[in-house]
Amino acid sequence: MADLILQQAPSKVIVLDGTAGNGAVGTVAVWALNGRVLVPYLTVHVDADMSAGGAATVKLGTASQTAAIRPSTANFHLALAGYWWTTNSPSAQNDPMGTAWFYQVSESVIMTVSGNNLSGTMRFTAWFYPLAPGASLT
Amino acid sequence: MPVLLGDTVLQSAPQKVITFDGSAGNGAVGAVKIWGFTGQVIVLYVMTFVTVSLVSAGAATLALSPFHSTADAYTLLTANKWWNKGVGVAGVLQVPTTDWFQQYDDSVNSQINMLVGTAAITAGTIECDAIYLRDTPDSSMT
Numbered sequence: 001m002a003d004l005i006l007q008q009a010p011s012k013v014i015v016l017d018g019t020a021g022n023g024a025v026g027t028v029a030v031w032a033l034n035g036r037v038l039v040p041y042l043t044v045h046v047d048a049d050m051s052a053g054g055a056a057t058v059k060l061g062t063a064s065q066t067a068a069i070r071p072s073t074a075n076f077h078l079a080l081a082g083y084w085w086t087t088n089s090p091s092a093q094n095d096p097m098g099t100a101w102f103y104q105v106s107e108s109v110i111m112t113v114s115g116n117n118l119s120g121t122m123r124f125t126a127w128f129y130p131l132a133p134g135a136s137l138t
Numbered sequence: 139m140p141v142l143l144g145d146t147v148l149q150s151a152p153q154k155v156i157t158f159d160g161s162a163g164n165g166a167v168g169a170v171k172i173w174g175f176t177g178q179v180i181v182l183y184v185m186t187f188v189t190v191s192l193v194s195a196g197a198a199t200l201a202l203s204p205f206h207s208t209a210d211a212y213t214l215l216t217a218n219k220w221w222n223k224g225v226g227v228a229g230v231l232q233v234p235t236t237d238w239f240q241q242y243d244d245s246v247n248s249q250i251n252m253l254v255g256t257a258a259i260t261a262g263t264i265e266c267d268a269i270y271l272r273d274t275p276d277s278s279m280t
Contacts, residue, residue, distance in 0.1 A: 002149065002150050003147045003148070003149065003150075004147065004148040004149055004150040004269060005147075006148075036187060036267075038183070038185065038267075038269070061229065061230055062228075062229035062230050063229060064227070064228035064229030064230075065227060065228070065229040065230045065231075068227075068229065068230040068231070068232065069230060069232075099232075102183075102232060102233060103230050103231070103232050104185050104187075104220050104230065104231045104232075104233065105229070105230050106187060106218065106220065106228065106229060106230070107228065107229040107230065129148075129150070129269065131153070131185065131267045132153065
């Protein structure tokens with residue numbers, strides 16, 4: 001038995017510029033995982049308009065479950081700064097969390113870009129409970 | 139004047155590493171104890187992660203009532219996967235909210251078990267974590 005204190009992962013502001021690992025079609029590293037954690041809350045905010053040379057989609061998850069945290073979402077749904085990415089069709093700048101919470105995580109968190117290279121800025125924030133001493137998202 | 143309630147801190151149950159070997163209480167058909175508890179507790183959340191694939195010479199099933207009350211075939215539980223009823227996935231698992239918030243009273247039932255069915259589970263390891271609130275002073279999961 002031990003008191004359980006909610007931890008905040010380092011907030012990640014990712015400025016996508018369409019380069020490899022940073023907005024090009026493929027993956028973008030978000031958080032590295034050490035051990036296993038329970039993530040009750042995770043938010044993704046569009047800080048600067050997302051744009052692409054053509055149709056692009058993004059999804060958030062891990063290597064094994066690439067869309068388990070956020071579903072595949074067309075970039076035009078994330079085109080406006082101020083939007084929260086919660087579902088595949090964010091429609092307001094104060095979207096509710098809905099059911100996008102409480103994730104058991106055992107792999108590092110990545111975003112996957114498909115279709116065309118993507119530019120823009122996203123801010124990722126997460127709170128977690130470590131499931132073993134020292135477990136963390138960094 | 140309003141009555142001020144004290145701060146409440148979530149508790150983590152001790153992590154239990156269950157290594158099956160087919161023996162009574164540890165893989166034979168029947169119950170495998172995970173946690174005991176004292177007093178009344180509200181278990182918010184139970185998480186089970188398979189670190190070593192389960193083995194059975196028969197068609198063994200495993201359940202974790204009431205959290206995973208569906209008896210799943212042991213073949214679902216392979217290494218490096220989260221287990222929830224009917225689901226074994228690597229990486230990330232979002233658990234249905236219907237599995238949250240189970241209330242326990244030690245005067246009625248003082249432990250949380252897994253249930254092995256049909257045939258023994260002779261090898262494999264599951265790591266179990268839980269988060270709970272005390273409903274009575276000094277209640278705990280052990």
